[in-house]
Amino acid sequence: MDIKDQLFQLFEVSDAQADLILSKFRQETFEKNTLLATEGKLCGRLSFIEDGIFRVFKLTESREVTQWMGGKGYFVTDLSSFFFGNPANYSIEALTPATVWTLDKQAYLEVQQEIPDWNILEKRFIAKCFMVLESRVFDFIARSAEERYIRYFEQHKSLFNQVPLQYIASVLGMSPETLSRIRNKLAN
Template identity: 30%
Template sequence: MGHIREYYERILKLQETEWEFIASHFDRRVFAKNETITRQGETEKYLSFVETGIVRFYIPDDENELTFNFCFDKEFTCAYNSFLTQTPSEYELQALTETVVWQISYDDLQKVYAETKAGNYLGRFVSEKLFLQKSKRELSLLKHTAKERYLNLFNEQPDILKFIPLKYVASYIGITPQALSRIRRQIA
């Protein structure tokens, strides 16, 4: 739980009683490599803090899965729109490596928001951060070429290229694996 506290305290110094109340609502869970964390069609019940591991967001399809996000160590994650609306998710979350998370349920998070000032502030901060990340990605898909998206990814998130299979990287930047191979040859 220390990583969650560190994450929070980069934003706001917590009183010990607030931290104890917040921490009491989180449970540790371990997902095996390639295990599904959230299934398409299921309602997201938990907000997760990734202690270690990599999570992939994707839309399953028999012919061509669409990967559209990744989450790494020390970040919050979930099928966020499903979590907020408590409706079925349109996509899946998968552990690409063994992934250790600390989870808080939707109902418990509402209690933390209602009963602590810090929890309410931190929830807003995390929500705003997720929104900004999503907006940046959408703008990148609209404004940049595939080569520019790959180079930006290489500069901004080198972990993606170190630990994630290239077929998922290609899908993430909106191209085929063959097109990604051509771009990588051009750059080399």
């Protein structure tokens, strides 16, 4: 899915509005293991992943927690930092060489000024983000580790051959050993 398709789907914009928004993006490339955002610093960019895989993670006192991973066709940012100017809660790392299209905060504010009903379109985007979060919270409350694994595998098969399994285990809220046990059980 390309960036214009995602703008149509997530923001429900018109063709003219999509073209205006796209004119504000700039292309960036990242080498493997480089950061798009750093925990504790301002994240003033909203990026669309054209190619590559990113992970969103946080260092806690006892371990590193991967909160999200995604590749082509996804937007990535630290929402609290981008929208409210807070220090980033998470770091965002390229797990592979990557190309993104980035809208910086100033360009985003220009879009708000140039599209009269932007607040309605933005609300739809935020609501869709919230729906994903609701689904994820439900999975953690209502599904077993094995069910979470199966669901994640069905939705993100390509990640399993491209990223370290410890990151997948972290996203699923389990230890790498538990993930390994589930994989072995399902393989037999």
